[in-house]
Amino acid sequence: MTSEVINARVTFRKSPIHMLERFTFRDIDSAYESFLKHSGLQECVLLQTCNRVELFGFGNGENLERIKKTWASVSGLEENAFKENLEISQGVDAYQHLLKLTSGLDSLVVGEEQILGQIKESINAARQMRASGNALNTLFDKAIRVGARVRQATGISKGSISIGSMAVKLAEDNIDDLKSKKILLIGTGEAASLVAKSLKKRGIDFDVTSRTFERSKSFAETAGGNPVRFENTIANFKLVDVLFVATIAPYFLVTYDRIKEAMESRKNGMMIMDLSNPRTVDENVATIKKIKMMNLDQIAEMVDKNMRTRMGVVSAAEKIINEEIPVMEAAMKRLEVEPIVKNVFKEIDQARIKELKKALQMLGEKDEQKIRIIDQLTQAIVEDIISVPMNNLRKASEQGDSEILKTVTKLFDYKTKE
Ligand SMILES: NC(=O)c1ccc[n+]([C@@H]2O[C@H](COP(=O)([O-])OP(=O)(O)OC[C@H]3O[C@@H](n4cnc5c(N)ncnc54)[C@H](OP(=O)(O)O)[C@@H]3O)[C@@H](O)[C@H]2O)c1
Structure with missing residues (x-):
């Protein structure tokens, strides 16, 4: 095979x-x-x-x-x-x-x-x-x-709508007057910056935090938001109306107990969007009264629905891909024959140089110009004889003729020559 x-x-x-x-x-x-x-x-x-x-x-x-x-x-x-x-x-x-x-x-x-x-x-x-x-x-x-x-x-x-902007859009759809709410973003990485970008674009104020305060500060400078200290924030969600979480913490940062405790002293509900994979918000949080929660799978599903409305663009892209596949296929098939083609040219050129040297010695030729002419003559003869079959081999291989490859490999097996 x-x-x-x-x-x-x-x-x-x-x-x-x-x-x-x-x-x-x-x-x-x-x-x-x-x-x-x-x-x-x-x-x-x-x-x-x-x-x-x-x-x-x-x-x-x-x-x-x-x-x-x-x-x-x-x-x-x-x-x-x-x-x-x-x-x-x-x-x-x-x-x-x-x-x-x-x-x-x-x-x-x-x-x-x-x-x-x-x-x-x-x-x-x-x-x-x-x-x-x-x-x-x-x-x-x-x-x-x-x-x-x-x-x-x-x-x-x-x-194209990013996961971050979809999360913000969903918060907007679910919460009246999002601008007036207390919003907290946990995370200062790539996913968090997608959320921040979208909040900033809509002119929505928010707090941002991650374990290192310096990181939160520099994130706020470039992506927006007010940097807040991690330990205080994570221990007290009482004032938060909308929470976006996008970290790579290998455990639940937002636990059932913390949210339960926060909700006991709140009249209003809270919306939590967990963009993390693996999750950093405990799934059980969703069972707490007045909590609306969405995880990455659910946000992604909404993105997908949104994309279906752009099917025209998708089919234009598919059309280009379908045009390019045969081109790619031919290029990959060509790769299969290139080592043989290279080898044939190399072997024949070595034979040419060997015979050329012999002939020049026999002629006792010293004139540089004459030597160049004879050299070019032998090169041209080799090229003329071998180029056509080698190009035909390339073409046959592009068209999927794998048998010809085996035959040529056998025919041009110079190792068997005495
Ligand atoms: N990148 C995307 O486009 C994208 C899209 C969809 C979903 N996601 C998901 O979003 C999450 C974040 O991805 P990312 O690409 O933004 O990662 P990232 O750029 O590497 O950022 C990771 C964030 O997690 C924080 N973090 C790391 N370890 C932590 C810990 N033990 N406790 C608390 N915070 C911690 C980091 O800040 P500190 O170290 O300062 O705490 C940083 O803010 C991942 O779960 C990813 O699967 C990402």
Whole structure:
């Protein structure tokens, strides 16, 4: 069986966001080492975002079981954990999936820009680790270019609604006169900045906090909000009407007891939006009276609904992707023949130089100009004879004729010459 591109992924499409964390590669360098050593893949690229954990590999498609086994051991999982969660695409399907990724079509927020940067970072990291080679480097470089083209031609990235602005919109829809409410944002990272951006755009005042006060201060300077001290704030939610939480805390920052206590001294309700994955607000909080709570899955669902209204843009993007797939397929097929073509040219050129030297010696030729003319003559003859069959080989391979590759490899096996 010949090598092909394989994509194995666990994403928000099949798995609730809090489940994804189980499949992540905590130590990416050792994950690369393990995949290259144990999965049978010749190349691999790992992509991890808060909505997906993906592996792109180049190797024998029969290695799927080994890929799963390696993934399970790297992430400390039982192999059957993949049953409900893993999706696999191979060959052209894998190309299509990557193009959808770079174009933002497979994102939770369709058209979002972040994914393109994350894919660039992944392929750069794989290159540095020497985990990717000719096949995946070519595939990713092309996919990144197509992704940029799709975004530019369709405007899909413009007007895409972020998770942060959807969370703010939902708060606005559920709460009368949001501007007059006490709003607290816990978190000063990327997701929090999406919320802050949207609040600021609407002219809504808010407090922001994270464990280091300095971080809250510098966040407030760039993204807006009033920085407040973490310990005091987290221990007392009494005055908060709307709470946005976007942290990577590995435990519940907002506990049942804290909210229960706060609600006992409040007349009005409270809205809580947990954008974190894994969650940092205890799910049981939702059972407390007068609490309206939404988690990332629910916010994402609203984003998705909103996106369906932009179907025209989506189908324009899909059209470009469908045009690009055969181009990509041809480029990938060409890669298969290039080593043979290169080898044939090299072997023939070596033979040419050897014979040229012999002839020049026999002629006793010293005149530089004459030597150059004879050299160019031999080069031209070689080129003329070999270029056409080699170009035909490239074309046949692009058209999926794998038999010709085997035949040419046999015919031009110079190692067998005496
Ligand atoms: N980035 C996105 O586009 C996006 C989209 C949807 C959902 N999310 C989710 O949102 C959450 C935050 O992601 P992010 O991309 O914003 O991460 P990030 O940029 O790494 O920021 C992480 C935030 O968590 C805080 N934090 C870290 N450890 C903490 C702890 N033990 N206790 C309290 N706070 C802690 C950090 O501030 P301090 O260290 O100062 O406390 C920082 O404010 C994640 O759960 C992610 O899955 C992100």
